[in-house]
Amino acid sequence: MRNSFQRQVILDVVKNSLDHPTADIIYQRVKDKVPNVSLGTVYRNLKFLSSIGELDTMETLDKSIHYDGNTTQHRHFICKKCGVIIDLFYEFEIPKQLFEAGLDVENEKVIYYGKCIKCRDN
Numbered sequence: 506m507r508n509s510f511q512r513q514v515i516l517d518v519v520k521n522s523l524d525h526p527t528a529d530i531i532y533q534r535v536k537d538k539v540p541n542v543s544l545g546t547v548y549r550n551l552k553f554l555s556s557i558g559e560l561d562t563m564e565t566l567d568k569s570i571h572y573d574g575n576t577t578q579h580r581h582f583i584c585k586k587c588g589v590i591i592d593l594f595y596e597f598e599i600p601k602q603l604f605e606a607g608l609d610v611e612n613e614k615v616i617y618y619g620k621c622i623k624c625r626d627n
Contacts, residue, residue: 520574
């Protein structure tokens with residue numbers, strides 16, 4: 506698939522978003538920059554960019570897919586009350602039991618769920 510102007514705008518929108526947007530939110534943001542873009546184009550390009558590792562995805566408890574432009578190794582926390590998604594850049598170790606079982610772990614995707622500080626204190 507060749508690189509296109511629309512694909513680059515979609516990638517830039519996600520990479521510059523700190524709120525882990527859904528495809529519909531990304532579509533609205535891209536449409537501000539490229540008015541003639543279609544929702545199908547956005548979905549196809551998000552799928553492609555995710556498949557080649559340019560974007561990361563996560564599914565929330567309500568089954569919506571959110572996109573993350575930060576593809577460095579990190580984990581996420583999702584508030585079950587307000588839905589905020591927080592990046593966690595702490596040092597985490599892969600459980601040694603996986604290696605003891607002979608598994609070759611190459612990467613991981615971990616999401617923690619609970620209440621954020623604001624929701625916990627209210």
